[in-house]
Amino acid sequence: MVKGPGLYSDIGKRTRDLLFKDYQNDHKFTITTHTSTGLEITSSGVRKGEVYLADVSTKLKNKNITTDVKVDTNSNLLTTVTVDEPAPGLKTIFSFIFPDQKSGKVELQYQHEYAGISTSIGLTASPIVNFSGVIGNNLVSIGTDLSFDTASGNFTKTNAGLNFTHSDLITSLTLNDKFDTLNASYYHIVNPLTSTAVGAELSHSFSSNENILTIGTQHAIDPITLVKARVNNFGKASALIQHDWNPRTRFSLVGEVDTRAIEKSAKVGLALALKP
Numbered sequence: 260m261v262k263g264p265g266l267y268s269d270i271g272k273r274t275r276d277l278l279f280k281d282y283q284n285d286h287k288f289t290i291t292t293h294t295s296t297g298l299e300i301t302s303s304g305v306r307k308g309e310v311y312l313a314d315v316s317t318k319l320k321n322k323n324i325t326t327d328v329k330v331d332t333n334s335n336l337l338t339t340v341t342v343d344e345p346a347p348g349l350k351t352i353f354s355f356i357f358p359d360q361k362s363g364k365v366e367l368q369y370q371h372e373y374a375g376i377s378t379s380i381g382l383t384a385s386p387i388v389n390f391s392g393v394i395g396n397n398l399v400s401i402g403t404d405l406s407f408d409t410a411s412g413n414f415t416k417t418n419a420g421l422n423f424t425h426s427d428l429i430t431s432l433t434l435n436d437k438f439d440t441l442n443a444s445y446y447h448i449v450n451p452l453t454s455t456a457v458g459a460e461l462s463h464s465f466s467s468n469e470n471i472l473t474i475g476t477q478h479a480i481d482p483i484t485l486v487k488a489r490v491n492n493f494g495k496a497s498a499l500i501q502h503d504w505n506p507r508t509r510f511s512l513v514g515e516v517d518t519r520a521i522e523k524s525a526k527v528g529l530a531l532a533l534k535p
Contacts, residue, residue: 512527
C-alpha cells in the first residue's frame with residue numbers, strides 16, 4: 260500500500276486504540292480454525308449481563324478477493340466481498356445483510372501518496388451517500404467526512420479533522436457531530452522496544468458544555484504480555500492485561516472501577532481467543 264496520509268478514519272486512530280480498544284466488560288470466547296483449502300472459520304460467544312450472543316463467521320481469500328460471511332444469533336447474514344487493489348491504491352468493498360434489503364452498500368477506497376479517499380453508496384432507491392477525503396502526506400493531513408441522505412436532502416454527518424505525525428508523536432484535532440463536538444488527541448511512543456506509549460483525548464460538546472478527558476498508557480512487560488491502563492475525569496479507571504500463552508492462545512483480563520463510588524463492585528471482563 261502506498262504511504263501517504265491514509266484515510267479519514269486513520270485520524271486519531273492510534274489514540275483511540277490505546278484508550279478504548281480491547282476494554283470490554285463482557286465475557287467473550289473465540290475460536291478460529293483453518294481448513295486445508297484456506298477457509299478460516301471463527302466462532303465466538305459473548306455474555307453481556309444475562310444475555311448470551313453468538314456468531315459464526317467464515318473468511319476465504321482467493322488472490323486479491325476476500326469473502327467474509329457472518330451469521331449472528333438473530334439469524335442475520337452479513338456478507339462482505341473485498342477486492343484489494345484491482346488498480347494501484349484502489350480497494351472495492353461490497354456488503355449486505357440478509358434479510359435487510361436496504362443494507363446493501365458499495366464502497367471504494369483509494370490511497371495515494373498525497374491523498375486518501377473513501378466513498379460509499381447504499382443500494383436503494385434513495386440511498387445514503389458517504390464521502391471522506393484526506394489530503395497531505397505522512398506528516399500532516401487535513402480531511403472531511405460527510406454523509407448525505409438523498410431521501411431527505413440533508414447532510415446526516417459533517418465532520419472535519421487535522422492530523423500531525425512525527426516519528427514518535429501523533430496529534431489530531433477533529434470536529435464531529437455536525438461540528439458540535441471538538442476532539443483533541445495526543446499519542447506518544449515512549450519506548451518502541453517495549454511498546455510503551457501514553458495518550459490522551461479531550462472531548463468538548465458545545466451544546467452541553469461538557470468535557471470528557473481520558474488519559475491512558477500501555478507497556479509490554481515481556482514479548483507476550485501487554486498491560487494497559489486508563490482513567491477519565493469522571494473517575495472511571497480501567498486496567499487491562501493481555502497475555503499470549505502461546506502463538507495460538509491469547510487471554511485478556513479487564514477491570515473497571517468507579518473511584519467516586521468505590522463501594523460499588525468492580526466490573527470484570529474476560530476474553531479468550533484460540534487459534535488451534
